[in-house]
Amino acid sequence: MRKLECSLVAQNLYDDPEFFAGYSQLRRSAQGLAGAPEWPAVRALLPDLTGKQVVDLGCGFGWFCRWARENGAAKIVGYDLSEKMLERARHDTEDEGIEYVKADLELLELSDQTFDFAYSSLALHYVAGFARLVKMVHQCLVPGARFVFTIEHPMYTAPVRPKWVRDADGRKSWPINQYAIEGTRVTNWFTEGVVKQHRMLGTTLNSLIDAGFTVRHVQEWSPTTDQLVEDPSLAAEMARPGFVIIAAER
Amino acid sequence: MRKLECSLVAQNLYDDPEFFAGYSQLRRSAQGLAGAPEWPAVRALLPDLTGKQVVDLGCGFGWFCRWARENGAAKIVGYDLSEKMLERARHDTEDEGIEYVKADLELLELSDQTFDFAYSSLALHYVAGFARLVKMVHQCLVPGARFVFTIEHPMYTAPVRPKWVRDADGRKSWPINQYAIEGTRVTNWFTEGVVKQHRMLGTTLNSLIDAGFTVRHVQEWSPTTDQLVEDPSLAAEMARPGFVIIAAER
Numbered sequence: 001m002r003k004l005e006c007s008l009v010a011q012n013l014y015d016d017p018e019f020f021a022g023y024s025q026l027r028r029s030a031q032g033l034a035g036a037p038e039w040p041a042v043r044a045l046l047p048d049l050t051g052k053q054v055v056d057l058g059c060g061f062g063w064f065c066r067w068a069r070e071n072g073a074a075k076i077v078g079y080d081l082s083e084k085m086l087e088r089a090r091h092d093t094e095d096e097g098i099e100y101v102k103a104d105l106e107l108l109e110l111s112d113q114t115f116d117f118a119y120s121s122l123a124l125h126y127v128a129g130f131a132r133l134v135k136m137v138h139q140c141l142v143p144g145a146r147f148v149f150t151i152e153h154p155m156y157t158a159p160v161r162p163k164w165v166r167d168a169d170g171r172k173s174w175p176i177n178q179y180a181i182e183g184t185r186v187t188n189w190f191t192e193g194v195v196k197q198h199r200m201l202g203t204t205l206n207s208l209i210d211a212g213f214t215v216r217h218v219q220e221w222s223p224t225t226d227q228l229v230e231d232p233s234l235a236a237e238m239a240r241p242g243f244v245i246i247a248a249e250r
Numbered sequence: 251m252r253k254l255e256c257s258l259v260a261q262n263l264y265d266d267p268e269f270f271a272g273y274s275q276l277r278r279s280a281q282g283l284a285g286a287p288e289w290p291a292v293r294a295l296l297p298d299l300t301g302k303q304v305v306d307l308g309c310g311f312g313w314f315c316r317w318a319r320e321n322g323a324a325k326i327v328g329y330d331l332s333e334k335m336l337e338r339a340r341h342d343t344e345d346e347g348i349e350y351v352k353a354d355l356e357l358l359e360l361s362d363q364t365f366d367f368a369y370s371s372l373a374l375h376y377v378a379g380f381a382r383l384v385k386m387v388h389q390c391l392v393p394g395a396r397f398v399f400t401i402e403h404p405m406y407t408a409p410v411r412p413k414w415v416r417d418a419d420g421r422k423s424w425p426i427n428q429y430a431i432e433g434t435r436v437t438n439w440f441t442e443g444v445v446k447q448h449r450m451l452g453t454t455l456n457s458l459i460d461a462g463f464t465v466r467h468v469q470e471w472s473p474t475t476d477q478l479v480e481d482p483s484l485a486a487e488m489a490r491p492g493f494v495i496i497a498a499e500r
Contacts, residue, residue: 209466218456
């Protein structure tokens with residue numbers, strides 16, 4: 001495995017050939033929203049998109065963009081840093097109401113009050129300038145608009161060595177350490193040197209509040225009983241939720 | 251050690267002689283607010299109390315009640331289940347503006363819009379009926395009033411076996427498990443059979459939001475550099491914060 005290069009702007013992880021090949025095999029990549037176990041919980045927090053102008057921050061293969069259009073959105077712009085993901089998104093999309101744009105979320109600027117809904121799925125834990133981004137998202141939304149996003153849970157991103165261990169009773173446990181030490185975490189996920197930004201849940205919420213958002217819902221996602229029966233490997237998410245779903249309102 | 255008795259209402263933990271003897275030795279019991287390392291962070295979230303009607307849910311020895319009066323509160327009512335704590339609080343207080351009342355937070359009812367500020371320190375993680383309590387607190391506050399409280403962090407309450415372990419590198423780690431399984435946790439703390447209520451942080455916040463509160467600040471408390479120098483044992487709080495401080499507004 002090669003070591004990924006880091007730059008002053010965002011790491012373009014998803015264009016790394018090794019990473020891209022691995023990531024593309026994930027259920028959520030191959031099957032889209034139906035392959036993402038947290039999707040039903042996310043969907044429950046979405047506003048009615050009929051006639052709405054929507055922005056998707058970190059749109060990846062465009063699964064949500066297409067879903068939003070199928071569910072009434074007038075227009076959706078999906079931003080992503082990865083050329084490869086945008087290429088596949090464009091290939092898989094035939095819809096003039098969807099625009100895919102290459103952008104670095106560390107630098108992206110959007111015009112004031114141009115969107116009725118902002119969405120982001122598992123992208124913002126890569127963003128170092130989270131407070132800046134959140135202020136920009138607040139400004140680009142019209143008053144009353146929602147911002148719904150998912151991130152990796154900070155319990156998941158915190159540890160130096162993010163791997164399950166056994167406690168003294170042999171129980172599968174997730175070893176938390178350096179939770180209050182925020183900033184860069186470098187892990188291996190399909191490739192070496194994947195850079196994430198660890199932030200406490202409180203910090204994420206306070207950034208939203210400081211930007212002017214009202215927090216509407218905070219869900220540390222865990223599977224339903226039906227989901228557990230269908231996929232017993234999700235039991236790990238009961239022990240230590242891996243995702244947080246947040247709904248905020250301008 | 252005897253096993254504490256549980257009842258249909260709250261466990262009266264603090265009146266257990268063994269527990270009371272141990273708890274009274276804590277710095278926060280002997281020195282009051284100055285002995286609680288999270289107090290400066292809590293204080294920073296308090297509104298100006300001048301002339302305010304204040305309620306303290308789980309007032310213990312009355313340290314905060316006396317502080318509130320010294321800082322301008324017109325009147326403060328401290329509620330607690332423990333006769334022993336209330337007895338000492340009354341003994342240590344000479345102030346007609348402070349009233350101590352025995353109450354079970356599972357059952358307490360307060361009149362509508364009678365308080366300008368509600369406070370609670372490390373008491374609400376004992377309350378099973380948290381959503382009920384929060385609705386009641388919302389009703390008892392005047393519009394615009396704050397509710398500031400601290401609870402044990404759910405990372406602290408979650409595990410079956412809440413004890414530090416060493417990871418494969420020998421690093422002190424806190425083993426998270428059953429985080430998404432909410433409800434009763436029975437642990438040993440000064441005595442056997444201490445009953446706490448584990449709730450995800452998201453659940454705590456959603457209860458506030460559902461009751462009508464606006465979340466103003468969420469702080470997973472960790473020590474300042476000065477505090478770490480003064481008391482190196484607080485480094486554990488960097489690895490896994492033990493408290494959450496929440497400020498909400500009616």
